[in-house]
Amino acid sequence: MKEILILAEHRMGKLRDITFEVLTKGRELARKNNARLTAVIIGHDIKHLAEELAYYADEVLIFEDQRVREFHSEYYQQILSSIILDRKPEIILIPHTSCGIELAPSLAIKLNIPVITDVLDASFENGQLIVIREYFGGKLRARVILRGSSHYIATIRAGISKSEKSEVKGRITEMRGLNLADTPYKRVIELTKPPPEATDLTSADVIVAVGRGIGDAKNLPLIEELSRAIGGVIACSRPIIDMRLLPKERLVGLSGKVVKPKLYIAIGISGQFYHVYGMMNSELIVAINKDPNAPIFNVADYGIARDIFEVLPRLINKIREIKGE
Amino acid sequence: MTTSSFLEKEELKIIKDLNFNICLQCGKCTASCPLFQRTGLNPRTLMRKTLYFVFPLKTYPPLSLSEIDDVWDCTTCNNCVIRCPRDAKPVETILALRTILVERGNVPSTIREALESIYKLGNPFGISNFKRADWARDLNIKKASSEGKIDLLYFTGCITSYDSRAQNIARSMATALKISEIDFSILAEDESCCGNEVHSLGERGLFEILMEKNIELFQRYAVNKIITTCPHCFNALRNMYRLEDIEVQHHTQFLADLIDKNAIAFSKNIEKRIAFHDPCYLAKHNNIFEEPRRILENVPGAILLELEHSRRNSLCCGCGGGRMWYESPGEVSRPSEDRIKETMDAGAEILAVACPFCLSELEDAVKRMGCEDKLQVMDVAEIMCEAIAGSRI
Amino acid sequence: MNIIVCVKSVPITIGAELMVDGSKKRVVLDGTPFDINEWDEYALEEAVRLKERLGGNVTVVTVSSRNVDDVILKCLAKGADRAIKIVDESIQEYDAYAVTRILHAVIKNMNYDLILCGAQAGDDGYALIGVMLASLLEIPYATMARKLELINGYVRVTRELEEGFEEVVEVKLPALLTIQTGINEPRYASIMSIRRAKQKDIISLDLKSLGIIESDFENRIEIQEFFIPEKKKECIMLHGDVDEIVTKVVEVLMQRGARGF
Numbered sequence: 001m002k003e004i005l006i007l008a009e010h011r012m013g014k015l016r017d018i019t020f021e022v023l024t025k026g027r028e029l030a031r032k033n034n035a036r037l038t039a040v041i042i043g044h045d046i047k048h049l050a051e052e053l054a055y056y057a058d059e060v061l062i063f064e065d066q067r068v069r070e071f072h073s074e075y076y077q078q079i080l081s082s083i084i085l086d087r088k089p090e091i092i093l094i095p096h097t098s099c100g101i102e103l104a105p106s107l108a109i110k111l112n113i114p115v116i117t118d119v120l121d122a123s124f125e126n127g128q129l130i131v132i133r134e135y136f137g138g139k140l141r142a143r144v145i146l147r148g149s150s151h152y153i154a155t156i157r158a159g160i161s162k163s164e165k166s167e168v169k170g171r172i173t174e175m176r177g178l179n180l181a182d183t184p185y186k187r188v189i190e191l192t193k194p195p196p197e198a199t200d201l202t203s204a205d206v207i208v209a210v211g212r213g214i215g216d217a218k219n220l221p222l223i224e225e226l227s228r229a230i231g232g233v234i235a236c237s238r239p240i241i242d243m244r245l246l247p248k249e250r251l252v253g254l255s256g257k258v259v260k261p262k263l264y265i266a267i268g269i270s271g272q273f274y275h276v277y278g279m280m281n282s283e284l285i286v287a288i289n290k291d292p293n294a295p296i297f298n299v300a301d302y303g304i305a306r307d308i309f310e311v312l313p314r315l316i317n318k319i320r321e322i323k324g325e
Numbered sequence: 326m327t328t329s330s331f332l333e334k335e336e337l338k339i340i341k342d343l344n345f346n347i348c349l350q351c352g353k354c355t356a357s358c359p360l361f362q363r364t365g366l367n368p369r370t371l372m373r374k375t376l377y378f379v380f381p382l383k384t385y386p387p388l389s390l391s392e393i394d395d396v397w398d399c400t401t402c403n404n405c406v407i408r409c410p411r412d413a414k415p416v417e418t419i420l421a422l423r424t425i426l427v428e429r430g431n432v433p434s435t436i437r438e439a440l441e442s443i444y445k446l447g448n449p450f451g452i453s454n455f456k457r458a459d460w461a462r463d464l465n466i467k468k469a470s471s472e473g474k475i476d477l478l479y480f481t482g483c484i485t486s487y488d489s490r491a492q493n494i495a496r497s498m499a500t501a502l503k504i505s506e507i508d509f510s511i512l513a514e515d516e517s518c519c520g521n522e523v524h525s526l527g528e529r530g531l532f533e534i535l536m537e538k539n540i541e542l543f544q545r546y547a548v549n550k551i552i553t554t555c556p557h558c559f560n561a562l563r564n565m566y567r568l569e570d571i572e573v574q575h576h577t578q579f580l581a582d583l584i585d586k587n588a589i590a591f592s593k594n595i596e597k598r599i600a601f602h603d604p605c606y607l608a609k610h611n612n613i614f615e616e617p618r619r620i621l622e623n624v625p626g627a628i629l630l631e632l633e634h635s636r637r638n639s640l641c642c643g644c645g646g647g648r649m650w651y652e653s654p655g656e657v658s659r660p661s662e663d664r665i666k667e668t669m670d671a672g673a674e675i676l677a678v679a680c681p682f683c684l685s686e687l688e689d690a691v692k693r694m695g696c697e698d699k700l701q702v703m704d705v706a707e708i709m710c711e712a713i714a715g716s717r718i
Numbered sequence: 719m720n721i722i723v724c725v726k727s728v729p730i731t732i733g734a735e736l737m738v739d740g741s742k743k744r745v746v747l748d749g750t751p752f753d754i755n756e757w758d759e760y761a762l763e764e765a766v767r768l769k770e771r772l773g774g775n776v777t778v779v780t781v782s783s784r785n786v787d788d789v790i791l792k793c794l795a796k797g798a799d800r801a802i803k804i805v806d807e808s809i810q811e812y813d814a815y816a817v818t819r820i821l822h823a824v825i826k827n828m829n830y831d832l833i834l835c836g837a838q839a840g841d842d843g844y845a846l847i848g849v850m851l852a853s854l855l856e857i858p859y860a861t862m863a864r865k866l867e868l869i870n871g872y873v874r875v876t877r878e879l880e881e882g883f884e885e886v887v888e889v890k891l892p893a894l895l896t897i898q899t900g901i902n903e904p905r906y907a908s909i910m911s912i913r914r915a916k917q918k919d920i921i922s923l924d925l926k927s928l929g930i931i932e933s934d935f936e937n938r939i940e941i942q943e944f945f946i947p948e949k950k951k952e953c954i955m956l957h958g959d960v961d962e963i964v965t966k967v968v969e970v971l972m973q974r975g976a977r978g979f
Contacts, residue, residue: 011883070885073859098879101845102861109853114815114938117844135842135944136729139736140745143942185858185890189874194882212451216435217652218659221693230971242900243434248882255878255898263971270732284974286967290452290489292955293735298947302970303955304963307489313692314964322968430796430905437906444909445730445751453734455749530909 001033001124005089007080008041008053009071009097011191015049018095020163022156023056025122026093027164030058033124038089039170042079044069054170056163063175067182070191071099074183077107082178084111089151091122091129096155104155114146115153118273120160129154137272138295158254159277199233199249206232206263209252209279212239213268213289213308220245222312223267229319235259237275253278268308271296288312330389332378332425340421344413345375354405354415359641359660364653366398368405368415375418390431396422397433398653400660401525401646403609407637423527432526439650440528443535447517448483449650458513460485460492464499467510469546475510478548480562482555483518484649484681490688491681494554497710498576504713505588509552515542519553521561521606526647536566543571552579554706556606556680557645563611575607577679577705581616584623591712594626599708600673601629602664602687603639604680612637617679617705624712630673640664644682661690669700676702719774719868721765722833723798724821724851725758727782727789728841742943754789757836761897763904764866765834766797772868775799777828781820783810787920794915795907802921808932813939814842818850823928826855832873833894837862845896852894860887861896 006026008019023039030037039057041050043064050062061083068075080103084092092107094100096118108115114129120141121132129152131144146152201207208227214220227234235252236245252259254274264282269275271287271294279285280299287300288308297303304311354368355361361368374388381387396419405415426432432440439449447454458468460481469475479498485491502509520535539562543551550572553559563573574582583589599621607613614636621629634640643660664687668676676691678684681704688702729750737746754762765776778793779802780786790801804820812820825833833855835848845861852859864884865876868891877885878898889895925931956963 011879016880098862098877098885102849102859105846105849106853106859108815109850115846116939117846130942133843134947136731136736136745137840137843138947139731140738140944141947142944145940145942146938147940148936148938186860187888189886189888191879192884192886216650238899244903254880256882258881263974284970286970287953291732295947297953297955299951300953301951302967303953304967305955306960306963309689310489310960311964313689314960315967317692317695317697318964318968322972427906427908428911430907430911432906434903437904440906441753445753451732455734528908530911530913534909 001035001090003036003038003087003089004030004091004093005083005087006037006039006057007092007094007100007103008039008049009095009099010041010043010046010049015052016095016097017163018097018156018158019053020056021158021161022093022095023053024163025156025161027056027166029091029122029124035090038087040080040083042068042076050172054172055165058170060170060172061175062172063178065180067180070188072183072186072188073099073102073106074186075180076103077110078180079175079178080107081110083175084151091124092151092153094153094155096157100155104153108153111151113151113153114149116144116146117155118157119154120157122154122156134273137270138276138298139293157273159280201233201235201250201252201257201259204233204259204261206230207235207252207259207261207279207282208232208265208267209235209237209269210240210267211237211269211275214240216243217245219309222309222316225316226265226312226319229316229323230265232263232265237269266296266300267312269296270294271299330391331387332390336425336428337379339424340375340418341379343375343418343421344411345372345418347411348372348376348413348415349411351410353408353410357404357408359402359404359643360398360400360653363658363660364395364398364656366395368419371396371422372413372415372418375422390426390429393422393426396426397436397647397651399646400605400641400643400648402605402641404641407609420525420527424529425527427527433651435650435652436526436647439647440523440526440531443518443523444531448487449518449522450483450487452487454514457486457516458511460495461499461511461513464496466499468513469510469542470513470515472510472546474547476549477507477509478543478546478551479509479511480519480551480553480558481511481516482553482558482681484685485554486516488681488685491684494681494684494704494706497704497707498554501580501706501710501713505583507583512542519558519561521557521565522645522647522649524561524565525645536561540566540568543568550574552576554681556604556611557682560606560610575613575616575679577607577617577620578613580706580709581619584620589623589709589713591623591625592714593712595624595708595712596626597674598628598630598672599675599677600632600668600671601635601677601705602632602642602668602683603636604678604683605639605641605645607679608636608639617677620705620709621677624708627708630671632667632671634667640667642683642686644686649682659686659690661686662694665690665694665696665700669696674700675708676700677705677708678702679705719768719772719832720830721768721774721776722825722828722830723758723762723765723776723778723793724833724835724847725762725778725780725789725793726755726836726839727752727780727784727786728755728839731841738944742945743941745944752784752789754792755836755839757838757840757897757899759836759904760899760901761834761836762793762796762798763902764897765832767902768832768866768868769797774831777802779821779824780804781809781817783807790920791912791915792907794918794920795911796905800919800921802923804923804925804928806925808925811937813937814844814846815850815939816937818847818854820925820928820930821847821851822854823930824923825851831891833857833892835894835896837896837898848894848896855894857892857894858889859894859896860889862898863895864898864901866895866901
């Protein structure tokens with residue numbers, strides 16, 4: 001293998017954590033296959049980011065233009081297509097994010113390259129890319145093979161790898177001579193930040209999180225009681241937001257908050273990845289879910305596979321008892 | 326699919342022939358409605374509004390459907406039907422208005438999920454139908470599919486099959502029947518929701534599918550008699566299914582019969598003061614009051630207390646009519662808490678119920694009010710089983 | 719406004735145990751009920767609402783290896799005007815790219831202003847088909863739409879990013895959007911409305927008439943083996959009486975110094 005190409009993702013003047021994770025995974029693959037590791041960063045006023053990236057790759061390609069101040073799938077596609085056609089890397093790794101999945105499939109079609117998404121692990125053997133991914137909301141995993149091409153694209157899930165900096169700084173190359181064709185049919189208007197809110201989930205020590213298993217609003221008081229008894233803050237998973245039972249600020253997960261409390265109690269939460277991503281680094285995770293096969297038990301420290309309505313009232317009373325209330 | 330807030334012709338057909346036009350507007354229905362004080366659900370006003378849907382007043386703008394949103398608050402307790410001096414049956418008007426909303430797809434999201442689950446999986450909980458008979462594991466209960474032809478069918482029902490607390494009623498029934506050497510079978514994974522709550526929610530099409538499915542099974546296995554755990558199932562099977570040659574009994578009726586025939590041998594005393602909570606679907610819909618009391622009177626050591634609001638005056642627990650899956654916005658407390666207070670005031674140690682909805686809600690209320698050490702909620706079958714088998718299942 | 723909605727029929731696996739067959743390449747789905755993919759349900763609802771506001775029609779297109787009539791009827795009952803289905807057993811073996819090619823063959827000759835797809839499917843979570851289809855059709859696209867607004871031949875899309883961030887983009891019609899859950903509250907389709915939906919147009923197309931031959935696709939993505947995930951850390955499952963479980967939990971909380979203990 002000659003080269004592994006990695007797209008860096010950044011926002012608000014900072015490289016996102018997932019970028020470092022993907023680079024570390026890329027480094028592992030590159031070592032095993034004696035290949036070069038190249039990072040690509042696209043944006044405006046991003047030289048400092050390129051400097052940082054250089055500690056994670058052999059070479060950093062930097063492309064700057066006002067038009068790509070924010071992520072723009074069409075321009076990114078033009079730039080990456082040009083790089084890939086020129087350098088012909090065997091593997092292209094892109095972070096599995098809202099932006100990554102907007103880009104990867106179109107890149108695959110334009111260049112006629114196989115693509116696989118949301119990958120947990122990858123290896124390269126005999127010209128084939130072998131990946132591990134989840135299916136059925138995390139209940140099963142599979143080993144998947146991509147073959148029949150000299151190049152493959154994979155989007156890598158967040159949080160599956162640590163990030164490791166290297167001692168040696170790689171080369172930074174400014175990309176020139178690339179003419180970006182204007183794309184009047186797609187315009188990025190603005191990036192909006194999340195509003196500041198009253199409850200700060202990210203600084204809470206104890207979080208009581210509720211999922212679909214709670215049924216409906218009439219059962220929320222039980223969660224509030226537990227939260228009061230144990231001195232915690234209430235959070236939730238996606239279905240609760242979709243059902244409009246709690247406001248979006250309470251969402252923990254990929255499209256919400258990432259939290260690392262001392263204690264995370266997951267109630268009626270199945271444990272699909274986009275939620276788990278937001279809480280898997282909690283110090284102590286206790287999960288209650290009627291389904292013993294729920295993926296949440298893959299990340300919990302303690303699991304109770306019982307009816308939450310059986311367990312919760314007794315748990316609340318016990319906590320109150322211990323606290324002498 | 327129409328988005329107009331006014332009724333279309335087909336929708337008017339649904340309500341045209343109801344009794345809203347003999348309504349006196351006396352207000353007895355609203356006065357007796359357990360939801361009126363809590364959510365403002367007003368049966369009298371709904372009867373009036375229905376009149377205006379069909380015969381719009383020339384001096385007022387036509388009514389829009391957004392004005393009947395509170396129809397989802399109704400528990401179908403039947404108080405309004407019992408009290409109406411003209412037999413105008415306000416609850417039927419409420420169900421018809423629900424049908425109009427259902428046909429428009431305009432249903433609260435949690436009710437939508439329950440209905441979709443019932444259609445796909447045969448139960449409202451989103452749990453695979455393969456788990457419906459998990460309660461019966463290790464109990465060696467006959468399944469109709471293995472027997473081919475069965476005489477007595479125990480129709481378990483959704484709540485009893487899937488709710489871990491209510492599953493104990495089924496296990497108690499099974500044990501009581503076994504000890505008394507009564508042969509019976511269950512439909513197990515083949516059983517589908519009886520459809521009573523589906524009908525109460527106005528989803529007539531789904532109710533018909535469930536009814537057809539269950540009747541086909543009853544016929545396939547040449548069932549002669551059915552006992553149900555749940556008064557809602559009892560109501561559907563006996564009054565709505567039209568099963569000509571099949572006798573349907575609620576489990577309290579069946580157990581009372583056994584006692585009358587001296588077929589039950591009690592071995593343990595239950596020396597407690599027990600009050601019976603009449604479920605709406607036994608007392609108010611079907612005039613069944615004596616059988617559960619007869620069972621409790623025969624339990625050795627038990628002292629039967631009569632609550633102030635009993636029989637046709639019983640207090641609704643608040644879970645019928647689809648309310649198990651719907652939280653009325655702004656509702657401060659559930660009717661069940663009133664019942665618990667009344668029971669405690671009467672000095673009862675056990676509140677005996679005969680319905681898994683009541684069991685679930687009243688037990689929740691006991692926990693919410695923090696009186697678990699003073700009051701137990703138990704199904705009549707559980708009490709009876711304890712007195713027969715000598716131990717709590 | 720002519721809108722096409724691509725929908726997928728997926729197995730309902732919440733609360734069920736999943737088993738893999740002998741070859742380990744397939745999941746045993748006999749007896750498992752199927753339903754419309756959750757993300758597609760939101761996409762369909764959004765399309766129907768747009769149609770109700772602006773006029774036009776909604777066509778659902780679905781590709782499957784199994785009978786999808788129940789999903790189609792549900793879509794029609796919820797407000798779609800007609801349905802196109804391509805059902806062929808061989809599709810079971812097709813990867814995402816192959817399925818996209820089929821959709822492309824159907825849609826490229828149709829007249830549309832907007833194509834809506836769910837952001838991903840609940841069974842495989844690939845999130846590929848929407849963008850791949852837009853690329854083959856050479857139309858603008860945007861993904862993870864949480865809100866849509868039609869303005870003068872463009873659609874302004876609020877896209878959901880991570881950590882509460884959002885991005886607003888504008889794409890020129892005709893365009894393809896992938897829809898995130900929660901964009902709206904889907905309506906209920908009653909059984910009677912599903913029955914009435916049988917009267918609506920359901921067009922069945924076969925692969926041959928679309929000019930698609932099996933040998934066209936050498937699958938470049940193949941599932942080699944399914945397996946049950948190994949637990950990274952051992953989760954201690956608490957068993958027994960609920961009171962025992964609760965006592966144990968509180969003990970653990972006290973030991974691990976959870977706040978307040």
